[in-house]
Amino acid sequence: MEAAALSPAFLLQLAGSAVAVGALVATAAWAKIAKPAPPLDDARARALLAAEFPGRTLDGLWVATDGVGALAKSGGLALVLCQVGDGWAARQIPWAQAMAASFRNGRLSVDLADVAAPRAVLTFPAWPPTDLAA
Amino acid sequence: MIKPPFDPVTLATPFFILTVIAEIVLARFGWAKARYETKDTAASLLMGLGSTVAGVLTGGAVAAATLWVWSHRLFDIPMTAVWAWVAVFLLEDLTYYWFHRISHERRIWWVSHVNHHSSQHYNLSTALRQTWTGALNGSFALWLILAWLGFPPAMIAIQKGISLVYQYWIHTEAIKKTPRWFEAVFNTPSHHRVHHARNAVYLDRNYAGILIVWDRLFGTFQAELDEEPCRYGLVKNLATFNLLRVAFHEWIAMAGDVVRHPRHALGYVLGPPGWSHDGSRETSTMIKAAAAPGALKLAPAEREAA
Numbered sequence: 001m002e003a004a005a006l007s008p009a010f011l012l013q014l015a016g017s018a019v020a021v022g023a024l025v026a027t028a029a030w031a032k033i034a035k036p037a038p039p040l041d042d043a044r045a046r047a048l049l050a051a052e053f054p055g056r057t058l059d060g061l062w063v064a065t066d067g068v069g070a071l072a073k074s075g076g077l078a079l080v081l082c083q084v085g086d087g088w089a090a091r092q093i094p095w096a097q098a099m100a101a102s103f104r105n106g107r108l109s110v111d112l113a114d115v116a117a118p119r120a121v122l123t124f125p126a127w128p129p130t131d132l133a134a
Numbered sequence: 135m136i137k138p139p140f141d142p143v144t145l146a147t148p149f150f151i152l153t154v155i156a157e158i159v160l161a162r163f164g165w166a167k168a169r170y171e172t173k174d175t176a177a178s179l180l181m182g183l184g185s186t187v188a189g190v191l192t193g194g195a196v197a198a199a200t201l202w203v204w205s206h207r208l209f210d211i212p213m214t215a216v217w218a219w220v221a222v223f224l225l226e227d228l229t230y231y232w233f234h235r236i237s238h239e240r241r242i243w244w245v246s247h248v249n250h251h252s253s254q255h256y257n258l259s260t261a262l263r264q265t266w267t268g269a270l271n272g273s274f275a276l277w278l279i280l281a282w283l284g285f286p287p288a289m290i291a292i293q294k295g296i297s298l299v300y301q302y303w304i305h306t307e308a309i310k311k312t313p314r315w316f317e318a319v320f321n322t323p324s325h326h327r328v329h330h331a332r333n334a335v336y337l338d339r340n341y342a343g344i345l346i347v348w349d350r351l352f353g354t355f356q357a358e359l360d361e362e363p364c365r366y367g368l369v370k371n372l373a374t375f376n377l378l379r380v381a382f383h384e385w386i387a388m389a390g391d392v393v394r395h396p397r398h399a400l401g402y403v404l405g406p407p408g409w410s411h412d413g414s415r416e417t418s419t420m421i422k423a424a425a426a427p428g429a430l431k432l433a434p435a436e437r438e439a440a
Contacts, residue, residue: 005278023151024155025179028171034170047299055424087367089369089371116384119373
């Protein structure tokens with residue numbers, strides 16, 4: 001470790017950089033130039049899932065009521081889609097894991113078992129879905 | 135010479151700040167193409183800030199290794215000769231190409247480099263999204279060859295800085311194409327957009343630092359296609375902006391794989407990203423093959439069985 005390198009001059013430069021970071025983030029927030037992210041509908045969710053999981057057929061699809069996520073059944077797998085900022089992240093987990101996810105106050109909390117995508121929270125009227133085929 | 139008389143990256147820092155502001159403001163008024171999302175921008179810039187701290191903490195060890203190798207050099211290369219600067223420009227850029235290529239093609243190096251690719255945006259702030267762990271997996275060793283040849287450590291450091299500063303401005307959607315002769319020789323925004331894209335056709339392409347000719351030479355060049363707009367980010371995008379997860383997720387994932395499957399540890403460490411012992415995951419090669427025209431549309435495990 002370079003203790004000498006953490007000199008007052010470096011720390012001053014670091015503090016200046018931190019202020020600059022704050023200013024740039026504020027400028028980005030002011031500009032409001034994120035990608036448009038309208039609430040998901042069935043067609044858009046299917047298109048996103050098709051791009052993320054090519055070749056997978058969907059046995060069922062449930063779009064979150066707030067439009068910021070979706071969950072699909074594909075054979076023995078659950079395909080989970082969740083909004084991240086103005087983008088999307090998707091993961092597949094065993095269907096049984098999705099069925100066992102905690103559902104409280106209309107929010108399904110799905111453990112994605114991935115350090116890069118720890119959890120997806122999806123709003124549904126009910127879970128398991130009432131229209132799930134037996 | 136050992137200590138560089140100047141650091142190109144430090145000198146360019148005000149330029150970085152002003153151009154990010156310019157890109158945002160131009161996009162705000164519709165005069166340039168750029169997208170910024172607040173949390174994503176914060177994550178990118180804080181990764182950049184953290185990387186400067188990490189660089190200071192690990193810089194001593196890297197400098198010591200470089201000095202030691204230089205003390206056993208083959209030739210005495212003068213820092214004052216024009217030919218020496220031409221040579222270090224070409225050789226450093228070639229070194230960068232291979233560093234960058236192994237950083238994508240072997241997981242032990244991808245665990246660090248993945249940070250630079252985890253934004254779903256492609257703007258000037260993405261350029262500053264740098265790793266905190268770059269020195270830990272020893273990729274700096276590639277540059278030791280230059281010191282062994284006899285290039286002074288200061289000369290290598292300056293050229294590395296010049297390369298980094300060059301690569302900053304190409305992280306933008308605001309510039310569509312540069313003149314054809316420039317696109318043919320140099321890395322450009324268009325070529326580097328391809329490199330940051332997660333579309334199957336673009337994966338593991340355009341590793342160049344300054345000169346795109348290395349990709350053309352080694353068969354890794356892919357032009358940006360009008361019919362295939364770039365989608366940025368990772369094959370499996372992050373679902374969080376938590377900075378610690380952004381910085382260390384792939385290290386933790388690799389360690390988890392090694393602990394769970396010790397018999398396959400070498401594959402999980404030295405194999406390509408996405409490699410798995412049971413074929414349940416996908417490497418770039420598998421994704422590209424599956425997306426190729428005429429490929430069977432099968433899930434990974436089905437593909438493995440087929």
